[in-house]
Amino acid sequence: MNPDGVSAPSPNEGSRPSFGRVLRIAGGVYHVDDANSVIQASLRGRVKRTDSRIVSVGDLVELERVGDEMRIVGLRPRRSALARHGVSKRREQVIVANVDQVAVVVSVTAPDPDFLMVDRLLALAALSEIEAVLVVNKTDLAPLGGSGPARGSGGGDAAGSGLRQYAALGVETMWTSAESAEGLEALAARLEGRVTVLSGQSGVGKSSLLNALVPGLDLRVGQISERRGRGRHTTVASALYRYPPGGYVADTPGLQYLALWDLDPARLQRGFVEIAAVGEGCRFADCRHRVEPDCAVIAAVERGTIARRRRESYLRLLDEAEKT
Ligand SMILES: Nc1nc2c(ncn2[C@@H]2O[C@H](COP(=O)(O)OP(=O)(O)O)[C@@H](O)[C@H]2O)c(=O)[nH]1
Ligand SMILES: [Mg+2]
Ligand SMILES: [Zn+2]
Structure with missing residues (x-):
């Protein structure tokens, strides 16, 4: 059941x-x-x-x-939805309904993590009130040993340390390898009984992970699911697969390219948990943390308590939200 x-x-x-x-x-x-x-x-x-x-x-x-x-x-009424315009109720176009969690998949290397894409997907999940987990794949390719991180904690390079910051933001992070099977049991446990949408850059191993976890699924590996169209015209064709122990997994090519259309720019920071928290301390209640005086977020970036890259992602998405 x-x-x-x-x-x-x-x-x-x-x-x-x-x-x-x-x-x-x-x-x-x-x-x-x-x-x-x-x-x-x-x-x-x-x-x-x-x-x-x-x-x-x-x-x-x-x-x-x-x-x-x-x-x-x-x-039946929807419990949740990932929607194209779904961060507002206007012109909602649902991509997948009744989603329990978004699994943002990256690889430690080949390709290097696209942090803006990670932040975009995490923000989309948070704004849609859907849980997110970060799956860091290809740990078999990470440099390990001596002064490096323990096996299973990912790369010892800049990408690895950038990715480890998400755990500190409260994002459950799993380190996997579809090649060596490392971390697959933990991922399997996380999928069981839930509806999970996998998303992330091309080539990080989403299809490989699903093939390893779902016997007989046989998704094509190494295939770049071309993005068809840009921005508003990106095609997002989704499909759910039964996860045999219980639950479903979704393949949603294109989700990672979706802009956060029709999002009230003031709401965007709810997609960035640490910015929303620190932003409480800004001088202006409607501070957008861009150039405002006495901005607590800017100060936190200077102090190093908010990652510079996270604020950069936030500002990029803010620009997009303000254009729509
Ligand atoms: N070394 C290594 N290669 C992997 C791993 N997972 C996937 N790959 C390879 O990465 C390439 C892209 O994998 P694919 O599953 O198609 O990625 P997708 O585009 O995210 O679905 C293929 O050549 C896979 O064999 C992994 O954990 N380790
Ligand atoms: Mg694929
Ligand atoms: Zn501010």
């Missing part, structure tokens, strides 16, 4: 309604996990006419058999 009760013991007999979770949507066909199997359903009738929300991947839907066809006839 997974946490959403999808495994209700109701085979779809006659017209008795049942429900399930949308795993993917292709060409108007909804692939729905009804706990027994993955069935194909269409969206007809009541939901299409009366529910202004668009049925999305991750949604819990009510199903009804009509003749030899399964139809989606109802949409």
Whole structure:
């Protein structure tokens, strides 16, 4: 029984309604996990006419058999959602619904971590009120030994120490290798029973990690899922996979490129936990921590208690938010 009760013991007999979770949507066909199997359903009738929300991947839907066809006839309330415009309620376009956690995947090297992307994804998760974990992969490539960090704590270089700072911000951090299997048990435990969205740069090992954890999944490795379009026009096609011990994992190519559109710039700092906390001490209540006098955040960066790079990420996202 997974946490959403999808495994209700109701085979779809006659017209008795049942429900399930949308795993993917292709060409108007909804692939729905009804706990027994993955069935194909269409969206007809009541939901299409009366529910202004668009049925999305991750949604819990009510199903009804009509003749030899399964139809989606109802949409359950969402617990959470990662949405394109979802940091505001305006023009919401849900990418994945009912997400429990975002796993931000980076690698210690090859490629080097893109810290702006990490901060963007962490902010998106925080603003969406979804938990985040940081998965640092390719620990087998990290320089280890003598004066370096202990095995499992990542690279001893600038990338490694930059990544270790996230744990201090309260972000649970896991060090993994799809190659050596290091850390995979801890990651598996973290996925079990939850709906997890994996996101991060291309080439960090997201597909490799999922293949290692989900037997038979067979995602293609080493394939760059091209970003189609830029900014507002980025295509984000998501799909959920059943995680056999319980739960689901989502592949969401493109999520990492999404700008935080339509975000009230004053809200952005809620995506940066340490900036929000220190910002309480700024002279102006609406301080944006850019150039204002007596800005506690700027002072904290000077003192070294807030990482310079984190404020830089914040300022980059602030620029984006102010343009929209
Ligand atoms: N050394 C090493 N290579 C890895 C690891 N995980 C993935 N790779 C390699 O990194 C490349 C990109 O992996 P892939 O899973 O496609 O990354 P994705 O783009 O994030 O899905 C492939 O050549 C993988 O074999 C790891 O833990 N260690
Ligand atoms: Mg991949
Ligand atoms: Zn300030």
